[in-house]
Amino acid sequence: MKKQAFNPYLPSWEYIPDGEPYVFGDRVYIYGSHDFYNGYVFCMGDYVCWSAPVDDLGNWRYEGVIYPKTSDPLNRDGKMCLYAPDVTVGPDGRYYLYYVLDHVSIVSVAVCDTPAGTYEFYGYVHYEDGTRLGEKPGDEPQFDPGVLTEGEDTYLYTGFCARGDKSRTGAMVTVLGPDMLTIKKAPQRVAPGCEYSAGTGFEGHEFFEAPSIRKRDNTYYFIYSSIVMHELCYAVSDHPTGGFVYGGVIVSNCDLHIDSYKPADMPAAYGANNHGSMVQIGEDWYIFYHRHTNNTWYSRQGCAEKLTIREDGSIEQAEITSCGLNGGPLKGKGEYPAYLACNLFTDVPSVYVGKSNVPRVMQDGRDGDEEPGYIANFTESATAGFKYFLCEDIHEISIWVRGYGNGFFEVKTSWNGEVLAKLPVQNTNVWEKYTAPVSIPDGVQAIYLTYRGDGAPSLRSFELA
Known part of the structure; x- marks a missing residue:
């Protein structure tokens, strides 16, 4: 029996951001960096791999x-x-x-006979004279490689362009020969950084980092993180080495620009940097990206959303949800963990993580402990949103709460909608269950839980019945 698929799609105690998804055979594999829970810098772990059957995207296996x-x-x-x-x-x-x-500006390569076996170091990308890419005079520092192989040519995209740094001009593409290391064609720019974007059409969404490349039909999609960081944007061309035209935003990890359920300029989650790419699974295309947990930049988790690609090849910005790979809404019955919240904010929303006294997804224990995630620090007005559920005959809702707080949780189907139920809570050192009658309309609905009161309790899960 197929499992429901959630966001994040991996277990709540796993932190694999920067996900590059690929279908090899009958499985989808995710390759990313490896954060630690409560880590103090980015990418502290070894590379690990997870995979799932293409027809069962809720059933991920640790490789x-x-x-x-x-x-x-x-x-x-x-x-x-x-x-x-x-x-x-x-x-x-x-x-x-x-x-x-992280402390060098050259590109390393490892190789393996299988998608998720043990990779062995292979070499460094270099010019024909042996000079490593990134060390030749005039080279820009190498960062965040994205690769696409067609025939005997491999297109290597790299770059990082911070605001105010005129030494870095944009994302670069370098063509490699069949040995996967030797440069066949020197780097050239494919997308501008913010210091060189005037008149390019990329203004306001200039290249920052995270270059990735995909081909759909005869069109090349260059996916990247923009200068505002929380966005994954795209540009298109009919050739992999140039002519890219800015296309738009694919996803924002704070859901900025989305106006289907809130004002477009309202952030609905705490965002920060973003990195990911597109993949076709069956007939559908998805965007993989990451979110930020623990109110920090350094504990990121992979998420994914189904894409709508129009007839002309343009991409509609995806709304962030709790059910991205599920193929539709989640079942409107049963218990769901709080860490599935796709919306998290207070009455003073913020685009970026790091603000004090805000709710956050976290876990007990240390990195590597398989402890379930939950939402901590529900201060006054803190709201968690879960989207979407196919509801039918819902007459009761329960929540599991612990911590110091005297107040109540409001239940709504939109962030600013009618309060359908209130669940009073009180100080407790253990997870306590609270239940209230509720009438949720049948159909596809969101569930929003807003705390009103003193203290800062934590939410483990909720149940619809």
């Missing part, structure tokens, strides 16, 4: 560590972090993993 960070000859002591990787299949049918360590 294990595919590449320890000490495998690179420059990092035998493990002092550097493995930043966001990408994978491509070479002309020889093997799988090539491209990555950059």
Whole structure:
């Protein structure tokens, strides 16, 4: 029996951001960096891989560590972090993993015979004279490689462009030969950074980081994180090495610009940097991205949403949900963990994480402990939104709450809608269940829980019955 698919799509104790999804055979594989729960910097772990059957996207399997960070000859002591990787299949049918360590500006490559086996260090991307890409005079520092192989050519996209840094001009593409290492065509710019965007059409959504490339029919989609960081944007071209035209925003991890259920300029979650890409699974296309937990930049989790691609190839911005890979709304019955919240905010919304006294997804224990996630720090007006559920004959709602707080949770089907029920809660050191009658209209609905009162209790889960 197929499992329901949620956001985040991996277990709540796993932190795999920067996800590059690929379908190999009858499974979809996710390659990303590896954050730690409560980590103090980005990407502290080894590369691991997860996969799921293409026809059962709620049933993810841990494939294990595919590449320890000490495998690179420059990092035998493990002092550097493995930043966001990408994978491509070479002309020889093997799988090539491209990555950059956090304290160097060159591109490393590892190789494996299978999608999720143990990758072995292979070499560094270099010019014909042996000079490594990123070390030749005039090269821009290498960062966040994205790769696409067609025939014997591999297109390598890299770059990072911060505001105010005129030494970095934009995202670059470098063409590699069939050995997957040797440069066949020197880097050239495909998308501008904010210091060089005037008159390009990218203004306001200039390239920042996270270059990724996909091909759909005869169109190349360049996916990237824009200068505002919370967006994944795209540009299109009929050639992989140039001519890219800005297309729009694919997803924002704070849902900015979406106006279907809120004002377009209202952030509905705490965002920050974003990284991911598109993949076709069956007949549908999805965007994979990440969210931020624990009110920090350094504990990110993968999410995904189904895309609407118009007849002309343009992409409609995806709304962030709790049911992205499910193929439709979740069942409107049963218990659901609070960490599935796709909306999280207070009466003073914020685009970015890091504000004090705000609700946050977290867990007990340390990184690696398989402890379920929950939402902590429900202060006055804190709201968690869960979307969407196919409701029928809902007459009761229960919540599990712990912590110090005297007040009540309001139940609504929209963030500013009518209060359908109130669940009084009180101080408790353990998870306590509270139940109230409720009448939720039949059909596809969102569930919003807003806290009113003193203190800052935590929410573990809710149940519809």
